Amino acid sequence: AQSVSQHNHHVILSEAASLELGCNYSYGGTVNLFWYVQYPGQHLQLLLKYFSGDPLVKGIKGFEAEFIKSKFSFNLRKPSVQWSDTAEYFCAVNVQEDMRFGAGTRLTVKP
């Protein structure tokens, strides 16, 4: 089965700083890739996804992610974070009915 690694457990940034959260997966075949966001006290919401085509995908709230197949990576980026981006971010890899999640990265944005 596929697995997902998120290397940053907790990231603390000031408002307007740039963000990059790492995500690597291990699976030899075709995968679908997702980033989910979980705001405090809420359930997971889909931020963006990639399944084919342009490896640079744009999601909601100014987030984007780049799929680099040779590196098995799907890093999440945002040029300028806001205090409201404080949340936990999960990378996920989907193969058919199986969805595996990374351990999550907690992002704290200081005003």
Add this chain to the structure above:
Amino acid sequence: NAGVTQTPKFQVLKTGQSMTLQCAQDMNHEYMSWYRQDPGMGLRLIHYSVGAGITDQGEVPNGYNVSRSTTEDFPLRLLSAAPSQTSVYFCASFTLPRVLDYGYTFGSGTRLTVV
């Protein structure tokens, strides 16, 4: 509103007690899954179902049972609760043709504490 409904939202159990976490979806999704979320470990798959009458184990199935008698419902049973099962449980559903558009739809979670 269409979506995934989980009950209860909070539960405290004593070690050894049994209980069932309910999950229902009204989107006619064929796939449903149960995850547990623990700090620093992300979401781990407990059990999943690819349709009524069909279930399979995920990463951490021990201590949990599931059944899928209807498309809508996917209850998770704790047979004999243990403190290690203290966690937040999420139910999720999706339909395979649309997972690429919408991802998984998650319920609001059940926070379970076993004392």
